[in-house]
Amino acid sequence: MKYDFDTIIPRRGTNSYKWDTPEEENVLPMWVADMDFHTAPAIVEALQERVAHGIFGYTKVPETYYDAVVRWFGNRHHWQINPRWIIYTSGVVPALSAVIKALTDSGDKVIVQTPAYNCFFSSIRNNGCELSANNLIYRGGRYTIDFDDLEAKAADPKVKILLLCNPHNPVGRVWTPEELRHIGDICLRNGVFVVADEIHCELTYGRHDYTPFASLSERFQQNSVTCVSPSKAFNLAGLQIANIIAADDEVRRRIDRAININEVCDVNPFGVIATMAAYNEGGEWLDALRKYLWENYEYLCHFFTERLPQYHVLPLEGTYLVWIDCRASGIGSDATTLRLQEEQKLMVNSGTIYGPGGEGFIRLNIACPRKLLADGLERITHILSKN
Template identity: 60%
Template structure:
């Protein structure tokens, strides 16, 4: 490999949420929060270094180069043609989702989610006065599929205004296929439900799978959809706080823009802008190697479990770097298992129930780190899981 993903970077004492939160003592291996223990692409580091050298960090006017970088990246990599006037920037995908819900719903409306799903979906829905309606995914043969009948039933409720889709899906590890997206779209179209597609994990896709932007499926899907994305997950720049909302409906855009302003998240910072431009214009080669490296880590985890812990099936990882482990054979709750792993193995994972009741019995392991750290975490976890 041209790029180095093996070197351990000490993040302790850098103000890292993942490493420096109060309960995380020196002997704990944090394998939880979804950021990577890997340095970002050298092209981004160089760009930010130059920006720092400039020395003035005043308010930002987002340049043409920013829009060009977004448009060119999605056209080149995903065959999705975006127009500049569809792009609205904000300070993160969660702020984006929050503003979209605020702009397009009335209090007491309902928002549909397919669970288990990213925990902040629930808080964004709640914080905007709406209720989440959970349509559980179906788990079979170490993977998740959609129960379209159940989805149709949920969507048919006239109070349901939005489907909040996660594509690729955290933590279900799925990269939804074009056929699946078409079926989701048909259900939503029939029931007048807007699709809000969170595509933040769209570059983190394992070999043999292909990411399809929901809006790229057809003109009809594009017209009923609002997409949120950011290079932050794939390039490990979450702290730079930048994301885009992409939508071709002017009325929706205006309502979202109003909500972004009401929420006071309309300003971005110079590092986010510069980092995004560098990632999308120069980061592709690094990203390709990153995905190969993550896939290597995943293969290690899968082989380790099938050899040493076959009673814990590992969900097939199609996308993201978040491995979803089925612990239901133990009969213990996700919270009990993560507590024991924390206390006895000193490895910190996420409990499955953070992602809705459908996550009960599962735990989530973040493998975006040097391989030696994944090995260490697995070796620490082994005796604890064996004894459950």
């Protein structure tokens, strides 16, 4: 293999949020969404060159940064972006918060398709808005969108925004063009603006291709903004870089103002350098990563089939976060998570933090060397096999 994803790289003692949050040394963290792999060599080389300069003052984002973003999404995802649509900021969560601040008033409602990424809820709450939950339908071991309920929720005049998670975290769906068009049509009919969190867009598998929501029509593009970052796909979360892509001039002006109000308008030189290296030179490494992650998922599925057949592993169309139905245990998500941590020293995410519909599920991060994955699965067996 040209790229090494099997070597276990010690991270404890590096001020890693993932690894250093648990105080005990023998805890295996498979919770927060960062990867236990070195990033692409081209990114490391670009950062080393920048570090060698030795001066790290305020950063002016160059035109070549915008060129890299535009070229990547054009070549990789067939979405033609105008560089002036791009607003850089320090992360997708700050981006979401700024967009909500820009486009809502206190007391407005925001639709979220639950269970959903837990920071959606805090971003809504922190801006004085209310959650309107469009619960996904879980049937036959797979999630779909409840379009009738979405239509009813969107018709509420207090609803101003739909937060779209594409690909969806935590349930692992990659929404099809047909599903996205249905969402877009409902939102247009009801005057609801779409805010698309597409941070996991590079991490899809098989025939489940990522479709940028805004790429489907000019009307959708004008009635939406898209938040993206290389952080998930290239393991760069600590470098604090993301982009908001907004085609509508007035929307972009309001978001830019909110970005400045929230004081998240500056980025660091390493995030800029890493983004350019990722988008200019990281494609081959990313393809190898996706292959390895899919093989990890296949390993996990085989393990559950052989050792824990009473529990259902959800299909993984996108992300590296596996959603597992643990309702057969009868003890609930929080109790399962607590027992895994206390008795087996394994950290996973309880489904309850992802809002309505999350009870009975856990989320497992499989972006790690296979040996660590195997260790984590054995620890899970000691708890789930007892029920």
